[in-house]
Amino acid sequence: xxxxxxxxxxxxxxxxxxxxxxxxxxxxxxxxxxxxxxxxxxxxxxxxxxxxxxxxxxxxxxxxxxxxxxxxxxxxxxxxxxxxxxxxxxxxxxxxxxxxxxxxxxxxxxxxxxxxxxxxxxxxxxxxxxxxxxxxxxxxx
Amino acid sequence: xxxxxxxxxxxxxxxxxxxxxxxxxxxxxxxxxxxxxxxxxxxxxxxxxxxxxxxxxxxxxxxxxxxxxxxxxxxxxxxxxxxxxxxxxxxxxxxxxxxxxxxxxxxxxxxxxxxxxxxxxxxxxxxxxxxxxxxxxxxxx
DNA sequence: GACTTATTGCAAGTCGTTTGCAATAATATC
DNA sequence: GATATTATTGCAAACGACTTGCAATAAGTC
Numbered sequence: 001x002x003x004x005x006x007x008x009x010x011x012x013x014x015x016x017x018x019x020x021x022x023x024x025x026x027x028x029x030x031x032x033x034x035x036x037x038x039x040x041x042x043x044x045x046x047x048x049x050x051x052x053x054x055x056x057x058x059x060x061x062x063x064x065x066x067x068x069x070x071x072x073x074x075x076x077x078x079x080x081x082x083x084x085x086x087x088x089x090x091x092x093x094x095x096x097x098x099x100x101x102x103x104x105x106x107x108x109x110x111x112x113x114x115x116x117x118x119x120x121x122x123x124x125x126x127x128x129x130x131x132x133x134x135x136x137x138x139x140x141x
Numbered sequence: 142x143x144x145x146x147x148x149x150x151x152x153x154x155x156x157x158x159x160x161x162x163x164x165x166x167x168x169x170x171x172x173x174x175x176x177x178x179x180x181x182x183x184x185x186x187x188x189x190x191x192x193x194x195x196x197x198x199x200x201x202x203x204x205x206x207x208x209x210x211x212x213x214x215x216x217x218x219x220x221x222x223x224x225x226x227x228x229x230x231x232x233x234x235x236x237x238x239x240x241x242x243x244x245x246x247x248x249x250x251x252x253x254x255x256x257x258x259x260x261x262x263x264x265x266x267x268x269x270x271x272x273x274x275x276x277x278x279x280x281x282x
Numbered sequence: 283g284a285c286t287t288a289t290t291g292c293a294a295g296t297c298g299t300t301t302g303c304a305a306t307a308a309t310a311t312c
Numbered sequence: 313g314a315t316a317t318t319a320t321t322g323c324a325a326a327c328g329a330c331t332t333g334c335a336a337t338a339a340g341t342c
Contacts, residue, residue, distance in 0.1 A: 014289095015288060017288090017289065017338075018290095020289090034329080034330085048290085050330085051291070051293095052291070054329090055289080069266070070213035072266075074328080075329070076330090086265045086266060087267065088268075092270050116275075118270045119268070121269070123211065123264065123265065123266045124263060124266075125227060125228050125230060126229045126240065126263045127230050127232050127261055127263065128229070128231070128232060128258050128259045128262070129232060129233050129258070129259045130257070131258065132236070133231050133234050156309070158320065159307085159321095160320080175298080189322090192301080192321085192322070193320080195298095196300090215297080215329085215330085216298070
């Protein structure tokens with residue numbers, strides 16, 4: 001059977017606490033802001049301080065069980081980690097939909113045909129190491 | 142001859158002020174943070190209040206003469222508007238390079254072959270209107 | 283059940299960005 | 313060119329997301 005986030009916490013020597021369990025329970029496949037996570041926790045009658053939510057999310061990200069997204073609106077969003085994917089975000093209502101591309105090079109072709117979304121714009125940036133830095137880091141683990 | 146940003150300001154009834162001219166002079170083809178813009182202005186002996194820089198940039202964006210980018214590091218970046226493009230950002234030194242793709246669907250193929258960049262990750266998100274909102278806005282200008 | 287120490291909550295701090303308001307300067311008018 | 317009008321600026325304060333120091337709390341250990 002597969003390893004749960006809680007198993008991962010334990011196996012790495014981190015404590016399985018109430019707040020951490022509650023946050024993991026509230027996280028889903030779609031990205032949530034900390035405000036939304038906090039709201040959901042309140043709703044389920046388990047208030048958790050926002051600073052603690054940030055700290056837990058940071059840990060989960062380092063452990064690889066949570067993924068962080070930035071849609072450029074000044075708020076980071078978090079979801080349970082899954083395979084590489086992107087999102088369709090409605091500028092009007094905030095509705096968010098996952099996009100999984102079998103083959104990323106057919107990207108725009110695929111989207112144009114398969115989605116019911118009217119895509120107005122996309123944010124695409126690449127991160128890595130430039131030629132120079134790449135050589136400096138040669139052999140560095 | 143082509144219309145300069147200053148002409149555009151004037152033709153739209155906005156004033157061509159010292160700060161606006163200075164900011165436009167300092168902006169280039171590569172994205173700068175407000176901190177960097179402010180620094181450059183100081184260097185060229187024309188201090189301009191950051192609040193004013195933000196206000197000018199806002200206006201320029203609304204006019205379409207400046208483009209805003211967000212690399213997800215908590216700071217927006219600004220450059221003179223030009224045709225649609227993306228960026229290669231070095232995680233190590235912050236070096237930034239433009240990427241213009243003739244045909245965006247060959248995206249990753251192209252990048253793999255043509256750049257000297259070791260791309261570690263990319264941020265790609267789509268924005269627009271979902272099916273529902275798209276229908277609500279039908280016929281709305 | 284008591285002990286040790288990681289984790290939490292709280293309050294204060296940071297950083298990028300925005301806003302209210304009085305002072306200033308760009309354009310229009312004489 | 314001087315003067316009037318009002319958009320724009322600078323300053324200070326406010327804002328919102330996120331971080332941090334520290335004492336209180338609770339998870340895992342003996």
